[in-house]
Amino acid sequence: MASLKDIKRHIVAVKQTQKLTRAMNMVAAAKLRSTQNRTERFRYYAEEHARLIQEIADRSPPDACSLLLPSESSRKVLILGITSDRGLCGSFNTNLCSHLDRQIVAQRKDGYEPELFLIGRKGRDYYNRRKVKIYSDLVGVTGSFDYVLAQKIAEALIEEYMAGNYREIYVMYTLFKSLSRFEVTFERFLPLGQEEETAPKAKSPAPGHDGSGKVDQDYVIEPKADVLLTRLIPRSLSIMIYRAMLESVTSENAARMQAMDNASKSCKDIIESLTMAYNKARQAAVTSELLDIVNGAEALKD
Amino acid sequence: MCAKLFKLTVVTPDKCFFKDLPVLSVGAFGSEGYFTALPGHIPFLTDLKPGPVTYKDAENVVDTFFVSGGFVEVLPEEVTILADAAEKLHDLDAERAEKNLIKHQERLAEGRKRARLQEGDKTVKLTPEEEARIQRDKIDIVAEEAKVIREMARIKAARNRNKYPHKH
Structure with a gap:
């Protein structure tokens, strides 16, 4: 049985931890608020953009832009995985990595060679220890990044694809659904165009414009569809990367907030049970001292 | 007054500038020239030059805002402008x-x-x-x-x- 002093010290330590987790919870909540706003505003733009690109792509000759065509020249597949730079966010990173692991296995089974482009320190550290080729990594950007960075990444990837180094390029990130729901999402980055059944989790269909009694419209496109398409595709790819990063950072903050909330709660539980143990131990000490005194007095009486 | 209306939506990466605003007409500079779209326009897609976009709202009042490029989708019942940035004139x-x-x-x-x-x-x-x-x-x-x-x-x-x- 621990002594009174030990228990007291333990309680103080847990209280300190609780202060820490509370503070981190609040920091994550504040960050979440700002990124969530950004993500939600951007999401609408990205979805509309993706939908329009699809509309144009469907109406232009399949060879209008080389980025639409599957590249058969290589057996390599590149997967862009987005994780966080910092830990203490629950299962956020492990979840993504395990999905990524499964994807790697699946790609290998199909006879392709997967390579990774990793954003975020946690993902890099995880795959540094594993037998997967890392094409490149980017660390320390999830705290602050802008559209220009996404543009640069997209440009680099497009260049690799155009050079015929990769057969397909995918993006894997954590989609922010609500404060307590995140979903690891796997999307094809290049080639654009109709997704085949290869993608395990296809994009949700574009909102609003399917079903709902609308006939398939024929657009007048000015300038020609393929001209417009070549102007828009690079932008659409940057948008996709930027969105994936925004979603990932938002999910990360939400996951951290939740993890810290849980940590604060368990701190509270521990403090409660320790206080109970402390009080019991103190009472036991008082009782045994009292007994000593009473016994002593009894002995003197005789 | 029962003139036909259609909905104007303007979105930029940072914000939703207009969402389903009922309007009578929209005019903008496409890359191939200025156009005005009225309700019931055939589906039409083009990219926008940086410049003013004018619309007439349900009260027949005309207003203008500035977009710095982007592209536009015109459908019979709605117009969606995806702009790089949109600003009020003032x-x-x-x-x-x-x-x-x-x-x-x-x-x-x-x-x-x-x-x-x-x-x-x-x-x-x-x-x-x-x-x-x-x-x-x-x-x-x-x-x-x-x-x-x-x-x-x-x-x-x-x-x-x-x-x-x-x-x-």
Whole structure:
């Protein structure tokens, strides 16, 4: 049985931890608020953009832009995985990595060679220890990044694809659904165009414009569809990367907030049970001292 | 009054400028020229030049705002503008735009100089500052050209803001 002093010290330590987790919870909540706003505003733009690109792509000759065509020249597949730079966010990173692991296995089974482009320190550290080729990594950007960075990444990837180094390029990130729901999402980055059944989790269909009694419209496109398409595709790819990063950072903050909330709660539980143990131990000490005194007095009486 | 209305949506990466605003007509500068869309327009897609976009709202009041490029989808019952940025006319800052214009013009000139140099044009001389910069950053001529055009359009829109019909 621990002594009174030990228990007291333990309680103080847990209280300190609780202060820490509370503070981190609040920091994550504040960050979440700002990124969530950004993500939600951007999401609408990205979805509309993706939908329009699809509309144009469907109406232009399949060879209008080389980025639409599957590249058969290589057996390599590149997967862009987005994780966080910092830990203490629950299962956020492990979840993504395990999905990524499964994807790697699946790609290998199909006879392709997967390579990774990793954003975020946690993902890099995880795959540094594993037998997967890392094409490149980017660390320390999830705290602050802008559209220009996404543009640069997209440009680099497009260049690799155009050079015929990769057969397909995918993006894997954590989609922010609500404060307590995140979903690891796997999307094809290049080639654009109709997704085949290869993608395990296809994009949700574009909102609003399917079903709902609308006939398939024929657009007048000015300038020609393929001209417009070549102007828009690079932008659409940057948008996709930027969105994936925004979603990932938002999910990360939400996951951290939740993890810290849980940590604060368990701190509270521990403090409660320790206080109970402390009080019991103190009472036991008082009782045994009292007994000593009473016994002593009894002995003197005789 | 039961004139036909359709819905105007303007979204930019940072915000939703208009969402399903009922309007009577929308006019904008497409890359192939100015167009006006009325309700019931056949489906139409084009990209937008930086410039003013005009619309007439349900009360028959005309207003104008500025977009710095983007593209537009016209459907019989709605118009969606995906803009790089959208600003109200009175938010346009001509002075800032002019400063940006000068900056981008300089960069563009420098970028062209570098390109000529790379092609082996011996008559081009770089100043020492330009030499120093060449190591540090790349200049994307196409992007700079687009920025120059955008800033010029912004300045023009800001200067002529009173000539465009707009709400006060």
